[in-house]
Amino acid sequence: MSIDVCFIFGAGEYYGGEPQIPAEAYVIAADGGIDHAESFGVVPDAVIGDFDSAADDFAEYSRYPNVMRLPSEKDDTDMFAAVKLGWSKGVRRFHILGGLGGRLDHTLANMQMLAQISRHGGIGFLHGDGTVATAVTDATLSFPAWGPEPGDGRMISVFAHSDVARHVSIRGLKYEVDDATLRNTRALGVSNEFRDGDAASVSVGDGTLAVVYPAAAPTPQWRTDRPEEGPDALGVINTHVSSLLATRDRPADGGSDER
Structure with missing residues (x-):
């Protein structure tokens, strides 16, 4: 049976609230994300990471059937390793918890990861403090119409993630464009707004967009x-x-380095 969606627990901020995980989802805990998963009573299908941010010693995770320990000095983050694992299972839609807030470098790494997913024909969503971030490449996001939200709850921002994003169209929002070109050196699409009762869409014909919208x-x-x-x-x-x-x-002599 194919797996349609993957939820990944990361080690970052969760901002309260209990995540709603569909029964059919494939669930992965990335490093210290295992502590958050356990706090919500979620049993992951897989646990992966170098476990430098987990509360317990690695041996404590032997109770899980699918655990992969990674070296700390590797090229990918634990989160991207988790995405690779889900991708290998056939998943193309990812919801990532604990991936926004906290360390800025990890947030930036996760945004780059979203772009990587989108460029290979998938999509990922980072869930944060009342905010969701995603990236789309040569794609369209379509939002159903919804009612009014107080304060800043209706803000949506659209950025070029690739150097240039061409054929960008934004419809159904306060500020609309058609067949525009955005560049990643200017935040032209920041702080747009959903309109009460109107469906909305963001599309790009050539390039990658980062989109941030309210949860x-x-x-x-x-x-x-x-x-x-x-x-x-x-x-x-x-x-x-x-x-x-x-x-x-x-070693300079090309021999083995036993340490």
Whole structure:
């Protein structure tokens, strides 16, 4: 049976509230995300990471049937390793919890990860403090109409993630454009607004957009013109120390370095 959606628990901020995980979802805990999953009573299908941010010793996770320990000096983050694992299972839609807020470098890494997913024909959503972030490549996000929200609860921002995003159209929002070009050096699409009772859409014909919208908004429909790529499209999971580090640490005589 194919798996339609994957939920990944990360080690970042959760901002209260209990995540709603569909029964058919494939659930992965990335490193310290296992502590959050356990706090919600969620039993993950897989646990992966170098476990530098988990509360317990790695041996404590032996009770889970599918655990993969990774080296700390690797090329991918634990979160991206979790995405690669889900992708290898056939998943193309990812919901990532604990991936926004906290360390800025991890947030930026996760945004780049969303772009990577989208460029291979999938989509990922980062859930944060009343906010959802996603990235789309050659694709359309369509939001159903919804009612009024107080304060800033109706803000949506659209940015070029690729150097240039062409054929961008934004419809049903306060500010609309048709067949525009956005560049990643200017935040032209920040702080747009949903209109009460109007369906809305954001599309890009050539390039990648980052889209940030309120968690209160209805779940958007996603359609992409990019072909869905195979199980190895994102690459294999890094299970060894980075080759860059191995090159740096290799002895000058080319022999083995037993330490």
